[in-house]
Amino acid sequence: MKGRVEVIIGAQWGDEGKGRVVDCLGSRVDVFARYQGGSNAGHTVIVDGKKYVFHLLPSGMLYPGKLCVIGNGVVVDPEQLLAEIKDLQSKGMDRARLIVSGSAHVVMPYHKIIDKAQEAFRGKGKKIGTTGRGIGPAYVDKFSRCGIRIEDLFHPDVLRDKLEFNLEDKNRILTRLYNLEPLPFDEIHTQAMNWGKELAAYAGDVSRILYEALESGKTVLFEGAQGTLLDIDHGTYPYVTSSSPVAAGGCVGLGLGPNAVDRVIGVVKAYSTRVGEGPFPTEDSGELGNRLREKGGEYGATTGRPRRCGWLDMVGLKYAVRVNGMTSIALTKLDVLSGLDEISVCVAYDFEGGRLDHFTGNAGVLACATPVFERFEGWKDDIAACRNFDDLPSAAKDYVRYIEKETGVPVQLIGVGPGRDETIVRGL
Ligand code: GDP
Ligand code: IMO
Ligand code: MG
Numbered sequence: 236m237k238g239r240v241e242v243i244i245g246a247q248w249g250d251e252g253k254g255r256v257v258d259c260l261g262s263r264v265d266v267f268a269r270y271q272g273g274s275n276a277g278h279t280v281i282v283d284g285k286k287y288v289f290h291l292l293p294s295g296m297l298y299p300g301k302l303c304v305i306g307n308g309v310v311v312d313p314e315q316l317l318a319e320i321k322d323l324q325s326k327g328m329d330r331a332r333l334i335v336s337g338s339a340h341v342v343m344p345y346h347k348i349i350d351k352a353q354e355a356f357r358g359k360g361k362k363i364g365t366t367g368r369g370i371g372p373a374y375v376d377k378f379s380r381c382g383i384r385i386e387d388l389f390h391p392d393v394l395r396d397k398l399e400f401n402l403e404d405k406n407r408i409l410t411r412l413y414n415l416e417p418l419p420f421d422e423i424h425t426q427a428m429n430w431g432k433e434l435a436a437y438a439g440d441v442s443r444i445l446y447e448a449l450e451s452g453k454t455v456l457f458e459g460a461q462g463t464l465l466d467i468d469h470g471t472y473p474y475v476t477s478s479s480p481v482a483a484g485g486c487v488g489l490g491l492g493p494n495a496v497d498r499v500i501g502v503v504k505a506y507s508t509r510v511g512e513g514p515f516p517t518e519d520s521g522e523l524g525n526r527l528r529e530k531g532g533e534y535g536a537t538t539g540r541p542r543r544c545g546w547l548d549m550v551g552l553k554y555a556v557r558v559n560g561m562t563s564i565a566l567t568k569l570d571v572l573s574g575l576d577e578i579s580v581c582v583a584y585d586f587e588g589g590r591l592d593h594f595t596g597n598a599g600v601l602a603c604a605t606p607v608f609e610r611f612e613g614w615k616d617d618i619a620a621c622r623n624f625d626d627l628p629s630a631a632k633d634y635v636r637y638i639e640k641e642t643g644v645p646v647q648l649i650g651v652g653p654g655r656d657e658t659i660v661r662g663l
Contacts (some may be wrong), residue, residue: 238265238449240491241498242482243565245462246555248509249480250535250542251502252567252650254278257294257458259499259648259658265453266302266453267295267331270488271478272460273310273342273373275366277536278408281653286293287328289538291316293458299330302448304441305339308488310373311385313430335434336441336490337386341427345418346372352413353482362476364511365539369430374477376401385438388431398424425564442490449495457485457496464596471598474513482559499662501561501644503552505634508542510535514601515579517545536558546579546608546609549641554594556642563663566638567650569631570657575613578634581597581606582641611637621650624659 243261245251257267258280281287282297289296291311292334293303305311317336323329346369354362365371367519376382381401387393399420406417445455461480464470469481477483482499488491506527509515518524524544527533533542555561572578584591584604591604614628621627628637628650635646647663 236449237452239454239497240495242457242485243500244459244482244559246503247462247499248464251504252282253502254294256502256565261295261298265457266448266455267293268304268311268457268489269293270306270457270485271308273370274312274315275368275370275458279536282655292319296331301331303331303333305335306441306489307336307338310340310342317454333437334439335437337438339385340377340382342369342373371477469558471513494642499559499561500563502565504567505572507545507548508533510540510542514598516604516606517548518543519545548581550594561644563647564644565648566646570651573618578611578613579608582609583607602613621651
């Protein structure tokens with residue numbers, strides 16, 4: 236094909252700064268495409284000092300005249316999507332054209348209720364710490380083949396039929412398993428019909444649109460949500476999300492073949508964060524963790540929850556390089572590490588008296604793994620104004636070179652602040 240596909244994925248547990256990297260590369264992109272997840276995502280973009288947080292919309296929506304698509308692999312909460320569109324419209328920033336795949340599944344009100352009820356049932360110790368956005372239950376319905384798709388919202392008879400079946404099933408779950416009130420058919424049916432009316436203008440065949448864009452030489456950017464270690468197959472199961480954030484998920488979630496992909500850009504935060512439950516070997520619950528959280532503004536863009544923080548985990552990063560076929564690294568938030576005397580990186584784990592050199596998605600093993608750290612000299616200077624690699628203090632350069640050496644992947648973009656221009660570009 237004449238065009239190019241670049242995939243942007245999160246290399247850790249999400250919130251690596253994918254939205255801002257998408258935005259940084261936006262001027263050379265023609266089509267921005269979300270391929271998985273739903274409104275559990277929170278992608279922050281700061282342009283001219285104004286902050287925008289995207290949950291379902293691709294982060295390219297701020298670029299005038301470009302095309303943004305939501306693929307079949309995404310689970311779409313119409314209420315959230317319409318609210319996001321309206322919010323951008325009210326700010327005069329809905330500058331791109333939007334297409335939503337008719338095959339994308341709809342997050343229904345009962346999915347959100349079941350998500351929260353299941354979490355409450357799991358209780359402390361077993362809960363996942365989900366965002367409560369109905370993501371897991373929506374994907375369950377997709378895979379158990381009873382889900383409602385965007386295109387069903389345009390056909391009253393199909394919608395009625397599917398909703399009747401689903402509500403009978405879900406109301407049994409709500410009342411008998413969780414002691415909750417049943418949901419009224421008429422109200423949900425009317426709401427879904429209204430969504431259909433509002434969304435009809437946006438529906439389209441995303442796979443074909445992308446294929447044709449590539450045939451005509453356009454550049455398409457797949458925007459991953461969540462991160463590799465939250466992947467349903469490759470993450471720290473069961474403390475994961477219910478989709479495939481890894482790069483290969485982009486082809487399935489948009490309807491293109493794997494040979495379409497030219498480049499896989501892994502977004503790597505200069506340290507680690509995680510929000511929700513699950514093992515996190517380098518987590519620091521003390522002073523360092525607090526410092527990273529405050530300086531890095533590490534509070535969830537979707538739920539506002541404080542993010543757990545700790546040092547970079549090279550074992551996890553090498554794994555992310557492997558399972559994504561990563562060809563470039565965009566290293567974000569290097570500025571947050573400024574001012575530390577020393578910086579540590581986890582290079583292996585101690586586990587049951589032995590040494591683990593390779594990452595495992597086995598949550599039980601990871602929960603008992605303690606990090607083996609290698610220490611690096613820190614740097615004092617503020618680096619926010621640096622725009623060239625050579626402007627960085629030598630200890631910061633060493634840190635970047637170390638990451639390149641260990642992963643074998645070039646660091647081609649460095650974030651030194653959250654704004655669009657606060658980057659050092661090295662060939663990306
Ligand atoms: P995403 O979900 O991967 O898009 O990341 P989030 O938007 O949830 O979280 C990343 C946060 O870090 C946002 O508040 C960004 O504005 C901010 N951010 C991204 N890159 C940088 C950077 O290089 N430096 C600093 N200081 N903040 C950054
Ligand atoms: P972005 O795209 C960080 C986490 C939740 C929870 C687990 C499952 O902004 O990086 P879910 O609601 O998906 O069923 O929750 O996944 N999680 C995220 N963590 N960033 C995200 O998205 C996340 N989306 C889900 O906290 O641990
Ligand atoms: Mg986020």
